Structures are given as structure tokens and as C-alpha cells.
Amino acid sequence: MTNTKNLYTNIRAHVNSHYPLLYLVTFEEHHADDLIRKLAKEDNQKIFEWNLARGVVNFEHKQRQTHEYQDLANTLENWLDDELTNHFLIIKDAHLAMRENPLVVARLKALAQKILHDSETKATVIFVSSQACIPPELEKFITLFDLPLPDQTRISAVIKQFVDAQGDTIAPKVLDDLTMAFRGLSEHEITQLLTRGYQEDSKLDSNDVELVLQEKEQIIKKSGILDMISTVEQFDNVGGLTNLKAWLKQKAHILHNLNEALAFGVEAPKGVMIVGMPGCGKSLTAKATASLFKLPLLRLDVGSLMGKYVGESESNMRRALQLAEAVSPCVLWVDELEKAFVGIGSGGAGSEVATRLFGYFLTWMQDKTGAVFVLATANDISSLPPELLRKGRFDEIFYVDFPTRDERENIFKIHLQKRNQNAVIDIKKLTEKTDGFSGADIEAVVKEAIEIAFVNNRTALTTESLIDVIGSTHPLKEIMKHKIKEYEDKFKDLKIKSAS
Numbered sequence: 001m002t003n004t005k006n007l008y009t010n011i012r013a014h015v016n017s018h019y020p021l022l023y024l025v026t027f028e029e030h031h032a033d034d035l036i037r038k039l040a041k042e043d044n045q046k047i048f049e050w051n052l053a054r055g056v057v058n059f060e061h062k063q064r065q066t067h068e069y070q071d072l073a074n075t076l077e078n079w080l081d082d083e084l085t086n087h088f089l090i091i092k093d094a095h096l097a098m099r100e101n102p103l104v105v106a107r108l109k110a111l112a113q114k115i116l117h118d119s120e121t122k123a124t125v126i127f128v129s130s131q132a133c134i135p136p137e138l139e140k141f142i143t144l145f146d147l148p149l150p151d152q153t154r155i156s157a158v159i160k161q162f163v164d165a166q167g168d169t170i171a172p173k174v175l176d177d178l179t180m181a182f183r184g185l186s187e188h189e190i191t192q193l194l195t196r197g198y199q200e201d202s203k204l205d206s207n208d209v210e211l212v213l214q215e216k217e218q219i220i221k222k223s224g225i226l227d228m229i230s231t232v233e234q235f236d237n238v239g240g241l242t243n244l245k246a247w248l249k250q251k252a253h254i255l256h257n258l259n260e261a262l263a264f265g266v267e268a269p270k271g272v273m274i275v276g277m278p279g280c281g282k283s284l285t286a287k288a289t290a291s292l293f294k295l296p297l298l299r300l301d302v303g304s305l306m307g308k309y310v311g312e313s314e315s316n317m318r319r320a321l322q323l324a325e326a327v328s329p330c331v332l333w334v335d336e337l338e339k340a341f342v343g344i345g346s347g348g349a350g351s352e353v354a355t356r357l358f359g360y361f362l363t364w365m366q367d368k369t370g371a372v373f374v375l376a377t378a379n380d381i382s383s384l385p386p387e388l389l390r391k392g393r394f395d396e397i398f399y400v401d402f403p404t405r406d407e408r409e410n411i412f413k414i415h416l417q418k419r420n421q422n423a424v425i426d427i428k429k430l431t432e433k434t435d436g437f438s439g440a441d442i443e444a445v446v447k448e449a450i451e452i453a454f455v456n457n458r459t460a461l462t463t464e465s466l467i468d469v470i471g472s473t474h475p476l477k478e479i480m481k482h483k484i485k486e487y488e489d490k491f492k493d494l495k496i497k498s499a500s
């Protein structure tokens with residue numbers, strides 16, 4: 001994570017080297033203001049500010065500077081005519097102001113060009129916005145910066161400040177717990193929650209920690225890019241896949257004794273990728289892993305990260321990973337990973353975004369220090385870039401194949417038991433007749449047979465009735481024959497460890 005000091009130095013360097021347009025992404029405008037104020041003071045810069053609500057305002061007290069509201073297009077026109085000798089031109093709510101506004105975009109481009117090519121002009125345009133959203137026409141002029149969320153020291157200071165202001169005190173344990181719980185939230189969100197918690201019973205205690213966790217779930221839901229999955233599967237409900245399960249149990253042991261493990265020289269688990277045949281338990285294992293690890297499960301829908309503006313997708317990805325870190329320790333499940341990064345390196349229009357997103361994800365995987373265990377699942381890994389498959393990103397990659405005879409036996413048992421079926425069934429016989437069935441196919445057979453038994457006057461389930469259903473079932477392997485063959489060949493080529 002970028003720390004504030006590096007960020008400042010970095011922005012400073014860009015200003016000094018006359019980068020025309022800087023874009024600060026932050027949920028907290030006053031932080032951007034503090035930073036801009038500090039930059040301007042060092043160099044005696046004059047500050048002009050425009051914001052969507054009021055037009056041209058005074059940077060310090062935010063009072064309107066013109067009699068009537070001036071829209072951004074007009075403001076830019078004035079700036080283009082002005083003699084800019086040592087100026088910061090601040091544009092707030094930038095993502096909203098630029099959206100679907102060709103005149104604004106064109107004038108910004110003209111302004112960037114003026115700054116770049118007119119030696120008399122000295123100015124930096126600084127966009128401030130909660131979302132990165134850059135029209136493609138401006139992309140090459142803009143440098144993007146993310147203002148970090150408050151770290152633990154800062155959070156703790158905010159809480160103490162708040163408590164002081166109430167003329168109250170806070171128990172150290174509550175302070176610690178609240179500080180942990182507030183990770184991933186902006187200062188504004190933290191203060192809001194403190195106020196709410198305080199209003200309820202005029203004190204801050206462990207009930208408020210609960211409130212924060214609920215609120216976080218809300219924030220995660222609202223983000224639209226992460227899902228908190230609550231239907232978690234029992235680990236024992238995963239049939240077969242003994243290698244994978246043993247591996248996961250080993251990681252669970254490490255995670256549950258993390259401090260000791262680290263002291264002993266064990267590395268913190270980073271994550272695992274599970275690839276392979278459809279319906280064979282990849283998603284199921286993801287859910288079961290969360291319950292084995294006793295951690296919350298967050299699902300990242302990479303498809304929903306894709307935005308139509310430059311920087312939007314990356315900004316979403318950053319936000320998603322920030323949120324995951326905020327909720328950590330947790331399992332971050334990236335489902336259907338291959339869909340996210342299709343077309344990388346293909347040179348197509350979406351490919352550049354995908355490549356950048358992917359690069360960002362890789363760097364994060366490499367550097368992440370937080371306790372986020374990444375579990376990625378994919379069917380078709382041939383579209384995944386080889387860098388992702390390299391060791392060091394994931395601790396291990398497993399290949400899930402169609403279940404063997406023994407595994408099918410196990411899976412039948414699990415699904416019969418799950419549905420409280422204790423009639424005597426010759427499961428061995430069933431496994432003989434289900435070569436090439438996936439776990440999902442087996443589950444479907446059990447469901448169907450039970451339904452038929454119920455409709456037929458609730459007779460008991462029998463081996464024969466199950467075999468009848470098997471006979472009329474077309475397993476996925478048969479339906480997707482060609483695709484499956486293609487997968488098989490690829491997996492063989494890549495020599496990935498078998499999950500079974």
C-alpha cells in the first residue's frame with residue numbers, strides 16, 4: 001500500500017516535471033485539499049477551484065467567486081484565456097463533470113496542450129474525485145493517484161479525538177477492537193459510525209464493534225464488486241479431491257496458528273488456484289474452504305469491475321482489494337478467473353484494460369501482506385496468461401477432474417445423507433453406472449430420484465429407482481464432449497497437480 005509520504009513526494013515530482021493533468025482518487029475531499037494546500041504553499045502557487053455544486057469557488061472558504069453559476073466548460077474557456085503563470089486548477093467531482101461532456105473534454109485537452117507546449121504557461125490541473133473515470137481522449141495527459149485510506153494509527157487517533165470531544169474515555173480493549181473493525185473505511189465513514197454508535201447509548205463499547213461489522217457488510221454490498229457469501233458449505237461435504245483437501249487442511253492449521261508459524265519460519269499462505277472440469281466441485285471447495293478456515297468468504301466478480309472509462313476498472317479493482325484487506329482475515333474467492341482476463345495481449349480494445357487489471361492483480365498478489373487468502377477458480381486456463389500460473393503467485397495450482405469410482409461413491413453418500421435418505425442403497429452399483437458423471441450430475445440424479453419417490457406416494461428411495469434416473473441422464477461430459485476433450489489435453493500439457 002502506498003503510504004502518504006511517498007504519495008506526496010510522488011505528486012510533488014509530477015508537479016515539478018510539469019505533468020499537465022493529475023487525478024487524485026479519494027473518498028475524502030478535505031484530504032485532497034490538505035495535500036494541495038501543502039503543495040501550493042511550498043511553491044507559492046495560486047489555486048483556482050471549480051466544483052460541480054457551486055462552480056468557481058474560493059479554495060479556502062468555498063464561497064462562490066462569480067455572481068452566477070459557471071459550468072465547467074465556461075470555466076475552462078476562461079482558464080484557456082487566462083495567463084497561467086503559477087497555478088493549480090482544481091476540478092472537484094471530476095468524474096461527474098466530464099461524463100458525457102465532449103466540450104469539457106475538448107477544452108481539457110486544449111488546456112493540457114497549452115500547458116505542455118506554451119512555455120509561458122505554468123499550471124497543473126488537479127482533478128479530485130471519488131472514482132477514477134477518465135475519458136479516453138485525455139488518457140495520455142493524465143496521471144492517476146490513489147489517496148490511501150487511514151491506517152491503524154490514524155484510525156485510532158480519529159476514535160480518540162472523537163471520544164475526547166465527547167468529554168469521555170474509552171477502554172483500551174474497545175479502542176483496539178474498534179480500530180481493527182474500522183479498517184477499510186474512510187475517515188468520514190468512521191466519524192459517521194462513531195456518531196451513530198454514540199447516539200444509541202452514549203458510550204462506545206463492544207456493541208459498537210458489531211455495528212461497524214454490519215456497516216461494513218453494507219458497504220461491501222453497495223460497492224457492487226464484492227459479495228459476502230453467507231451460505232457456507234461444510235468441508236466434509238466435498239467428496240473426493242483428497243490431495244486438495246489435505247493441502248487445505250495443512251493451510252488451515254497454519255492460519256489458525258499464524259503467529260507461531262511465522263516465528264517458526266513458515267510463510268503465510270497466499271492462495272490457491274483450482275482449475276478443471278465443470279460441475280466437479282471447484283466452487284463448492286471455495287465455499288467449504290471458508291468454513292474450514294473459519295473465515296468470511298468474499299466473492300470478487302471480476303466481470304463487474306469492468307467500467308467504460310479509462311481507469312474505472314482499475315479503480316474498482318483497487319477498491320475491491322482494499323475492501324478485502326479491510327475485512328481480512330478472509331478468503332477472497334475469484335470465481336471464473338479466466339473470464340476476467342480474456343483477451344490479454346490480444347491487442348483488442350478491451351485487452352489493454354484487461355492487461356492493466358491483470359498487472360495490478362499480480363502485483364497485489366505478490367506484495368500483499370494482509371491476511372487475505374485468495375482462492376481462484378477457473379475452467380479454461382488456456383486463456384489465462386502464463387505469469388498467473390507461475391509459482392510464487394499462488395502457493396499451488398490444482399486440477400479437478402471428473403470423479404473416480406471411489407470419489408463417486410463418496411459423492412453419492414454425501415448427497416443422500418444431506419437429504420436425510422437412509423434407505424439401504426447399493427451405492428457400489430450406482431458408481432459403476434456413472435462413469436463420466438460430474439459431482440453436479442450425481443447431485444442432480446439424487447435430487448430427481450427423491451422427487452420421483454415423493455410424487456409416487458412417498459415410497460422409499462431404492463437402488464433401482466436411482467439407476468432408472470441415471471439411465472435417462474445425459475452427463476455434462478457427454479453434452480460438452482468436444483470442449484471437455486480440449487480441456488483434458490490442455491491440462492495434460494500443463495502438468496498441473498491433481499486434486500484427487
Ligand SMILES: Nc1ncnc2c1ncn2[C@@H]1O[C@H](COP(=O)(O)OP(=O)(O)OP(=O)(O)O)[C@@H](O)[C@H]1O
Nearest residue numbers: 237238239278279280281282283284411439440443
Ligand atoms: N466433489 C464433490 N462433492 C460433493 N458434491 C459435489 C462435488 N462436485 C460437485 N458437487 C455438487 O455439484 C454442485 C456444483 O458443483 P460446483 O459448483 O462446485 O462445480 P464447479 O466445479 O464450480 O463447476 P463450474 O466449472 O461449472 O463452475 C455442488 O454444489 C455440489 O452439490
Ligand SMILES: [Mg+2]
Nearest residue numbers: 282283284377
Ligand atoms: Mg464454479
